[in-house]
Amino acid sequence: MADSLLERTRRTMPKWMGLFYEQPLELVSGRGCIVRDSNGREYLDFFAGILTTIAGHGVPEIVTAVKEQADRLLHTSTLYLSESMVALAEEIAVLSGIPGARVFFTPSGSEANDAALLLATSYRRSNQILAIRNSYHGRSFSATAITGNRSWSPTSLSGLAVTFVHGGYRLRSPFKELGDREYTAACVQDLRDLIDIATAGDVACLIAEPIQGVGGFAVPPDGFFGAMKPVLDERGILFISDEVQTGWGRTGEHFWGYQAHGLVPDLLTFAKGVANGMPLAGVVARREIMDCLQASSISTFGGNPLAVAAGRATIKVIRERGLQQNALERGRELRALFDPLADRLPHVAEVRGKGLMIGVEIVAPGGLEPDAARAGAVLEECRERGVLVGKGGLYGNVLRIAPPLSITSEEIARGGAAIVAALEQS
Numbered sequence: 019m020a021d022s023l024l025e026r027t028r029r030t031m032p033k034w035m036g037l038f039y040e041q042p043l044e045l046v047s048g049r050g051c052i053v054r055d056s057n058g059r060e061y062l063d064f065f066a067g068i069l070t071t072i073a074g075h076g077v078p079e080i081v082t083a084v085k086e087q088a089d090r091l092l093h094t095s096t097l098y099l100s101e102s103m104v105a106l107a108e109e110i111a112v113l114s115g116i117p118g119a120r121v122f123f124t125p126s127g128s129e130a131n132d133a134a135l136l137l138a139t140s141y142r143r144s145n146q147i148l149a150i151r152n153s154y155h156g157r158s159f160s161a162t163a164i165t166g167n168r169s170w171s172p173t174s175l176s177g178l179a180v181t182f183v184h185g186g187y188r189l190r191s192p193f194k195e196l197g198d199r200e201y202t203a204a205c206v207q208d209l210r211d212l213i214d215i216a217t218a219g220d221v222a223c224l225i226a227e228p229i230q231g232v233g234g235f236a237v238p239p240d241g242f243f244g245a246m247k248p249v250l251d252e253r254g255i256l257f258i259s260d261e262v263q264t265g266w267g268r269t270g271e272h273f274w275g276y277q278a279h280g281l282v283p284d285l286l287t288f289a290k291g292v293a294n295g296m297p298l299a300g301v302v303a304r305r306e307i308m309d310c311l312q313a314s315s316i317s318t319f320g321g322n323p324l325a326v327a328a329g330r331a332t333i334k335v336i337r338e339r340g341l342q343q344n345a346l347e348r349g350r351e352l353r354a355l356f357d358p359l360a361d362r363l364p365h366v367a368e369v370r371g372k373g374l375m376i377g378v379e380i381v382a383p384g385g386l387e388p389d390a391a392r393a394g395a396v397l398e399e400c401r402e403r404g405v406l407v408g409k410g411g412l413y414g415n416v417l418r419i420a421p422p423l424s425i426t427s428e429e430i431a432r433g434g435a436a437i438v439a440a441l442e443q444s
């Protein structure tokens with residue numbers, strides 16, 4: 019008998035490239051929020067390819083834009099002018115809210131953050147970086163250095179000197195008993211202290227996810243990063259907002275996650291949802307920061323015409339169909355189903371998130387001991403009940419629920435009920 023796809027995967031791909039489920043799934047097609055596996059079984063997709071198929075699967079305008087571009091030209095490189103790439107850059111520059119913004123495209127979020135770090139360290143002539151505890155910023159050599167999560171940080175080797183400050187993961191914070199204002203004040207004081215204690219003072223930047231993604235959708239109080247900004251400004255330290263998960267309206271309340279914080283970042287990175295699954299990412303920065311490099315730099319695939327065609331079509335769909343507003347409304351419906359669980363089920367420590375980024379933290383009953391095994395069992399049970407959800411958190415014990423922003427009320431009700439039942443049963 020031929021080897022199974024799982025055996026072939028295990029034999030040829032790296033062992034550290036993890037797969038969900040005891041019996042991993044092969045997804046072969048999708049429509050809207052529904053995906054179908056190689057056995058013909060359908061599921062509600064509540065993880066959207068790690069928050070990436072933001073407008074759903076098989077969206078006609080996006081598929082057509084990609085097909086038409088594929089017929090014309092697959093690739094040119096940035097050595098040549100590209101009207102569509104510039105049009106997308108112009109649109110993102112305005113949307114970013116960063117005055118006089120310049121945009122550089124890359125194929126992945128890791129490379130976008132790598133570029134942001136190159137810019138910030140070059141502009142500031144410093145290799146010192148502040149990052150947030152429990153962060154995730156990608157898999158490149160520089161991105162793993164600023165990732166504050168042991169499970170995703172396979173090496174301590176780096177040219178960067180990184181200091182991790184307190185952020186929005188309140189459940190396990192020493193400041194967790196404090197109210198929003200006091201919590202924020204304690205973290206700002208910690209930031210001041212660590213700059214004085216652990217750095218040489220001339221730090222390049224602070225990089226932060228407005229809501230931590232891989233970290234289990236940990237949400238700081240609104241205004242949290244705005245409260246940190248004066249401390250950074252006093253010292254000329256740049257603020258980089260990693261919007262790879264929070265961008266494009268997913269939080270419902272805002273188009274970018276940073277907008278909940280009363281500041282404008284110096285740099286912003288984006289990826290995932292922007293092209294609904296095509297590899298498109300990038301960094302936005304103020305002109306003087308973007309233009310500070312004293313050597314040439316290029317990304318062969320950055321701004322690739324296929325990815326750009328998908329990106330332009332996706333942003334149009336997000337805006338014309340009001341997907342940010344849908345994220346807000348559908349997110350509220352999901353929260354109405356999930357929020358009572360923290361009181362009702364002893365193994366649910368917390369339900370948190372914004373819009374269509376909802377985390378459910380699973381613990382051993384009666385305390386805060388993380389229970390990754392039970393979270394894994396809930397993931398399996400959700401699949402049994404026809405819903406795909408994600409998992410993350412510092413201890414792998416947080417369910418991550420993040421469907422496409424185009425999801426309907428009926429799908430929310432159906433998928434939400436299945437997740438609640440899976441949580442009750444596991």
Ligand code: PMP
Nearest residue numbers: 126127128154155156231262263
């Ligand atoms: N930043 C954040 C916040 C992310 O969640 C991710 C991916 N999970 C990345 C960066 C890296 O993006 P990519 O996987 O496209 O390199």
